[in-house]
Amino acid sequence: xxxxxxxxxxxxxxxxxxxxxxxxxxxxxxxxxxxxxxxxxxxxxxxxxxxxxxxxxxxxxxxxxxxxxxxxxxxxxxxxxxxxxxxxxxxxxxxxxxxxxxxxxxxxxxxxxxxxxxxxxxxxxxxxxxxxxxxxxxxxxxxxxxxxxxxxxxxxxxxxxxxxxxxxxxxxxxxxxxxxxxxxxxxxxxxxxx
Amino acid sequence: xxxxxxxxxxxxxxxxxxxxxxxxxxxxxxxxxxxxxxxxxxxxxxxxxxxxxxxxxxxxxxxxxxxxxxxxxxxxxxxxxxxxxxxxxxxxxxxxxxxxxxxxxxxxxxxxxxxxxxxxxxxxxxxxxxxxxxxxxxxxxxxxxxxxxxxxxxxxxxxxxxxxxxxxxxxxxxxxxxxxxxxxxxxxxxxxxxxxxxxxxxxxxxxxxxxxxxxxxxxxxxxxxxxxxxxxxxxxxxxxxxxxxxxxxxxxxxxxxxxxxxxxxxxxxxxxxxxxxxxxxxxxxxxxxxxxxxxxxxxxxxxxxxxxxxxxxxxxxxxxxxxxxxxxxxxxxxxxxxxxxxxxxxxxxxxxxxxxxxxxxxxxxxxxxxxxxxxxxxxxxxxxxxxxxxxxxxxxxxxxxxxxxxxxxxxxxxxxxxxxxxxxxxxxxxxxxxxxxxxxxxxxxxxx
Ligand SMILES: [Zn+2]
Numbered sequence: 047x048x049x050x051x052x053x054x055x056x057x058x059x060x061x062x063x064x065x066x067x068x069x070x071x072x073x074x075x076x077x078x079x080x081x082x083x084x085x086x087x088x089x090x091x092x093x094x095x096x097x098x099x100x101x102x103x104x105x106x107x108x109x110x111x112x113x114x115x116x117x118x119x120x121x122x123x124x125x126x127x128x129x130x131x132x133x134x135x136x137x138x139x140x141x142x143x144x145x146x147x148x149x150x151x152x153x154x155x156x157x158x159x160x161x162x163x164x165x166x167x168x169x170x171x172x173x174x175x176x177x178x179x180x181x182x183x184x185x186x187x188x189x190x191x192x193x194x195x196x197x198x199x200x201x202x203x204x205x206x207x208x209x210x211x212x213x214x215x216x217x218x219x220x221x222x223x224x225x226x227x228x229x230x231x232x233x234x235x236x237x238x239x240x
Numbered sequence: 241x242x243x244x245x246x247x248x249x250x251x252x253x254x255x256x257x258x259x260x261x262x263x264x265x266x267x268x269x270x271x272x273x274x275x276x277x278x279x280x281x282x283x284x285x286x287x288x289x290x291x292x293x294x295x296x297x298x299x300x301x302x303x304x305x306x307x308x309x310x311x312x313x314x315x316x317x318x319x320x321x322x323x324x325x326x327x328x329x330x331x332x333x334x335x336x337x338x339x340x341x342x343x344x345x346x347x348x349x350x351x352x353x354x355x356x357x358x359x360x361x362x363x364x365x366x367x368x369x370x371x372x373x374x375x376x377x378x379x380x381x382x383x384x385x386x387x388x389x390x391x392x393x394x395x396x397x398x399x400x401x402x403x404x405x406x407x408x409x410x411x412x413x414x415x416x417x418x419x420x421x422x423x424x425x426x427x428x429x430x431x432x433x434x435x436x437x438x439x440x441x442x443x444x445x446x447x448x449x450x451x452x453x454x455x456x457x458x459x460x461x462x463x464x465x466x467x468x469x470x471x472x473x474x475x476x477x478x479x480x481x482x483x484x485x486x487x488x489x490x491x492x493x494x495x496x497x498x499x500x501x502x503x504x505x506x507x508x509x510x511x512x513x514x515x516x517x518x519x520x521x522x523x524x525x526x527x528x529x530x531x532x533x534x535x536x537x538x539x540x541x542x543x544x545x546x547x548x549x550x551x552x553x554x555x556x557x558x559x560x561x562x563x564x565x566x567x568x569x570x571x572x573x574x575x576x577x578x579x580x581x582x583x584x585x586x587x588x589x590x591x592x593x594x595x596x597x598x599x600x601x602x603x604x605x606x607x608x609x610x611x612x613x614x615x616x617x618x619x620x621x622x623x624x625x626x627x628x629x630x631x632x633x634x635x636x637x638x639x640x641x642x643x644x645x646x647x648x649x650x651x652x653x654x655x656x657x658x659x660x661x662x663x664x665x666x667x668x669x670x671x672x673x674x675x676x677x678x679x680x681x682x683x684x685x686x687x688x
Contacts, residue, residue: 063312065305072301080296090294097296101304108313112638163289170289188273189290192244195273203567208685210272217282 085186086129088175100125123201169229173220181216241267246274251288544669547616551623555643565625565683580674591615622676
C-alpha cells in the first residue's frame with residue numbers, strides 16, 4: 047500500500063480514538079516536529095516539552111484536520127504556531143535571549159557524526175539561532191526541512207513573496223553573523239567549489 | 241523530484257544520471273525556492289550544513305502515549321463544541337436573570353415608595369424606561385446577533401471577547417440611534433422653518449410649509465407636503481411629493497426613487513435610476529411611511545447583497561487567498577477589525593464628496609451606481625474570508641463548500657436583520673465587510 051493511503055488510514059483510526067494509529071503518526075513525524083521545536087527554542091529539554099505539547103494539540107484537533115491538506119503541512123503549522131507562542135511568552139517573562147542562544151549548541155543531540163563537518167554545522171546552527179524568530183522559522187523550514195515556498199506559505203500563513211524576501215534577508219544576515227564569528231573562510235571555499 | 245532531492249543535487253551528492261539531470265532541471269523550472277538557492281552561492285553552504293535533523297530522545301513516543309487523553313479526537317471536538325454552547329447558555333441565563341431582577345426591583349420600589357418623592361422619581365424613570373423598551377429590545381437583539389457573528393470568527397469565544405464585541409455593537413447601534421434622534425429633531429425644525437434653503441446630510445427632511453429656496457439632502461429622504469419654490473434634490477435618498485405638494489424648480493434624485501406627478505413640478509424630474517435604490521433610508525428615515533417597510537429595507541440592502549454574492553464568487557475564484565485571510569481572523573481579530581473600520585471610514589469620507597459632485601449632472605447621476613459598486617469591491621474578498629472562518633465554525637471544515645456556507649450565513653443574517661431594522665442589517669454588513677477587509681490586508685502583508 048502507498049505511504050499516502052497508509053497515513054490517511056492511520057489518521058482515520060486515530061480520529062476514532064485508536065492510540066496505536068496515532069503512535070504511528072507520531073513516529074513518522076516526531077523528527078521534523080522535534081527538530082523544528084529545537085531550532086526555534088534552542089534548548090533540548092524545552093524542545094522535547096514543546097514537541098509533546100504539539101502532538102497533544104494535534105491529537106485534540108485531529109477531528110478538524112482537512113484531508114485536502116498535506117498532513118505534514120498541517121502538523122508543522124501547529125508546531126510553528128506553538129513555538130512562536132512559546133517565544134512570545136518567553137519574551138514576556140524577560141528571559142535573556144542571548145543567554146539561551148549561547149547555552150545551546152554544544153549539546154546538540156542530532157546524530158552529528160563526521161568530526162570534520164561538526165564545527166561547520168555548529169557554526170551555522172549557532173548563526174541560525176541568532177536570527178529573528180520569523181526569519182529563523184522560515185530558514186529552518188527551507189534548509190533543515192527542505193520545504194518549497196508554497197509549503198512554507200501554507201505553514202506560516204505568509205505570502206510567497208514575503209517568504210522569498212525574508213529568506214533572502216535571512217541568508218544575508220547569516221553571512222554577516224558567520225563572518226563576525228570568523229567562520230566564513232570555509233564558506234568562501236564552498237563558493238569556489240560551486 | 242522534490243526540494244530535498246534538489247538540495248542534495250545542489251551540494252553535488254550522489255552520481256548524476258542523465259535522466260536525473262533532466263528531473264532536476266524540471267524541478268527548477270517549477271520551484272522558485274530551488275532556483276533562488278541555485279543562484280545564491282551561500283545557499284550551497286547552508287544546505288550542506290543543515291542536512292541532519294535534531295532527533296527527540298528514544299522514549300519520546302512512549303512518553304507521549306501516556307499523556308494522550310483517553311477520549312477520541314472526535315469526542316474531544318464534540319465536547320469542546322458543547323463547552324462553547326454551555327458558556328453561551330450561561331451568558332444568556334445571566335442576562336435574563338439580571339433583567340428579571342431589575343424589573344422586579346423596579347416594580348417593588350414603585351409600590352413601596354408610592355406617593356413619596358422617591359416614588360415619583362421612580363415613576364418618571366419607569367415611564368421613560370417603558371418608552372425606551374421598544375428601541376432597547378431592537379438594540380439588544382441587534383447587539384446579540386452582531387456579537388454572535390464576531391465571536392463566530394474568533395478562535396475561542398470567551399466571556400471577555402463576547403462582552404467586548406457586545407460593547408462595540410451597542411456603541412455603534414447607539415450612535416445609529418443618535419442619528420435617528422437627530423433626524424427627528426431636524427424633521428421637526430424643517431416642518432416649522434420658513435428658511436430660504438434647507439440642506440442636511442444623513443437626515444431626512446419633511447417639508448410641511450412653504451420654503452423659498454432649495455431643499456437638498458445627502459443620504460436622506462425628502463418628503464414634500466407643502467410648497468418649495470426652488471429645487472428639491474436628494475442623493476441616495478428618495479424624494480416623495482404628497483398630492484398637494486408643489487415644486488417651483490427641478491426635482492432630482494441620485495440613486496433614489498422619485499414619487500411625483502409631472503404637473504406638480506414646474507421644472508424637470510430627474511432620477512439616475514428608479515430601481516437601484518442602494519442608499520434609501522439607510523439611517524431609518526422618518527419618511528418611512530411612504531414606502532412599505534420591508535420593501536424599503538430590502539432596497540436599502542440591495543448593495544450589501546450584491547457585494548455578498550460577489551464574495552461567493554471570490555470564494556470560488558481565489559480559494560487560497562480566501563483561506564489565508566481566514567487564518568488571520570482568529571489570530572488578529574481586533575487588528576483586522578480596527579484596520580477595516582478605519583478604511584471604511586476613509587472610503588465613506590472619500591466617496592461622499594464625489595457622490596455629491598456626480599449628482600450635480602444627469603450624466604454624473606448615471607455614474608453614481610458604478611462608483612458605489614467600485615467602493616464596495618474592496619470588501620468582496622474580505623467577506624469571502626469571513627465566510628471561510630464562519631464556515632469553519634459551522635461545518636468544521638476549511639473547504640470551498642464550507643466557505644460558501646459561511647457566505648450564505650452572512651447573507652441570511654444581513655437580510656434578517658435588515659428586514660427588522662435596516663440600520664442593524666447594514667451595520668452588521670459593514671462590520672463584517674470591514675473585519676474581512678482588514679484580515680485580507682493583514683494576510684497579504686500589505687500593512688506592517
Ligand atoms: Zn524545490
